[in-house]
Amino acid sequence: MMTSMFRKMLMAYMSVIIVAFSVLTFALHFEVRHFLAAQKLLVLNQEAEDILPILERVNGNPKFYPAYDRIVSRYKRVDNTAVNLLLIKNSELVKIQRLTNQLISHNAILNRTAVERVLSGQQVQLIGPFSTSQRQSTLIVGVPIESEGIIIGALFLHTPMQELQMGQVTELILLIAGPILLLSIIVLYFTSRRFSTPLLQMNRAVQAIGKGSFTERVPVTSDDEVGQLAGAFNEMAVQLERLDHMRKDLIANVSHEIRTPLTSVRGFIQGILEGVIPASDQRQYLTIAHSELSRLSSILNSMLDLSAIETGRITIQSGPVQWAGVVEAVTERTRVRATSKGLDFEVSNTDPSLTIWGDGDRLTQILFNVVDNAIRHTSAGKISISSAVADGKLRITVRDTGEGIATEALPHIWERFYTGSPSRSSGEARSGLGLTITKHLVEMMNGKIEVESKLGSGSLFTIWFPIFSTV
Structure with a gap:
């Protein structure tokens, strides 16, 4: 079935081709007509040159008339060339009775200017009606007739324009143009289909994707x-x-992470309300419930942060920030978790005078997310944080000895909802938003974040920030 795009392309191409062929045929018609007319005038000139010597002999001796009559008859028969003589009264040719039907008067010739030019000794070539009795378009050649150096008249040879057989020329042009036009239309048909078919396939694929089928692909030809x-x-x-897939994973992960703390909190509160939990243990269970609610709040805050970043509603309150304070704040919040997993926690090379330009809260969030991710995926070994000035910028490195990241997964860790392959089973709550938010925040403060990792060999995250001051 032809698509609308296909029809438009085909009709546009065909219209251009047909108009071009029509103009070309029209131009060729006139060019060929002009060429044939020029050739015919040359023939008439040659015939006039053949007739003149014989006509001059006839003027002196009428016995040469049969030769003159034969050549005139032959040209009439072969080329449909008519001969007319315009003679001055004192010419001997006027006395030849057999020339009567070829004689013509001044008044009978329509183009008086041409007559005057020929009688003045010039040769003329023109196209148009010849006489008052012949109004059709005619090719005309006029030459003067001389006798002993004196012009005694004018010889006119003329033939109708239809003798050029323009109908046959037009048929020939159409005969040639027709197959070419047909071939052009066939080529345009397949060319248009070649261009429109991928667009039609993409349209179908878009409709399928709109219905949730993301496996559709378009052949690249x-x-x-x-x-x-x-x-x-x-x-x-x-x-x-x-x-x-990430969205589905996120829904599954977030649903699980939200349902788990909500179930725990509801069970603890229900147990306290029903008296199942003794008063002496209520504080302990309330502490657990508070921790679960904090985890739930963290997940929700991550989703809200990402939404704010993607919609441009997040604000950065930039100013001078002492980097050592950021490292200390993050260390205090994460050291207990690292220690509880048996991990060594090492902080080095943090210059207390180093100041950068940024949002203190967002800088803390960035470093926390990277360190928290390292702890999450490290079951043994250590976590190290190092800060130093390199190439005029602050370079922060967070290294772990954890499970590492597969090479094929590295380009995707910054994508939202990405939680890694099933093999990365850290047992920790994951929403796949932490590193996405981190990368956005780093770039919003003119920084850069990179990662180097190998599966089973740990990971190295490097963050670069412009330095504001070292005083």
Whole structure:
């Protein structure tokens, strides 16, 4: 079935081709007509040159008339060339009775100017009606007739324009143009289909993706712009499919993480209200409930932060920040978790006078997310934080001896909802938003974050920030 795009392209191409062929045929018609007219005038000139010597002999001796009559008859028969003589009264040719039907008067010739030019000794060539009795378009050649150096008249040879057989010329042009036009239409048909088919396939794929089928792909059959568009579409479809998987994983993970603390909190409160939990143990269970609610709040805050970043509603309150204070705050919040897992926690090279420009709370959030991620995926060994000035910038490194990240997963760890492969089973709550938020915040403060990792060999996160002051 032809698509609307296909019809538009085909009709546009066909219209251009038909108009071009029509103009070309029209131009060729007139060019060929002009060429044939010029050739015919040359023939008439040659015939006039053949007739003149014989006519001059006839003027002196009428016995040469049969030769003159034969050549005139032959030209009439072969080329439909008519001969007329305009004679001055004192010419001997006037006395030849057999020339009567070829004689013509001044008044009978329409183009008086041409007559005057020929009688003045010039040769003329013109196209138009010849006499008052012949109004059709005619090719005319006029030459003067001389006798002993004196002009005694004018010889006119003329033939109708239809003798050029323009009908046959037009048929020949159409005969040639017709197959070419047909071939052009066939080529345009398949060319239009070649361009429109990928667009139709993309349209169907978009509709399928809109209905939730993210496995649709468009065949890439060329390297041109349409092929590049198809390739870009397939890449987009791959990203959408991955994003859909991440979204489903997020819903499953977040639902689990939200349901677990809510179930615990509800059970503890219900136990206290029903008296199942003794008064002496209520504080302990309330502490656990408070911890669960804090974890729930952290998950929700992460989702709200990402939403604010993506919609441009997040604000950065930038100012001078002492980096040592940020490291100390993060260390206090994470050391207990690291120690509880049996991990060594090491902080080094933090210059207390080092100041950077940024939002203190967001800087704390950035470092916390990176360190928290390291603790989450490290079951043995140590976590180390190092800060130093390099290349005129602050370089912060967070190294762990954890499970590491597979090479093929490295490009995706910054994507929202990405929680890694099932093999990365840390047992910790994960929403797949921490590193996404971290990267956005780092870039919003003119920084850069990088990662180096190998599966089973730990990870190294490096953060760069511009230095505000070292005083």
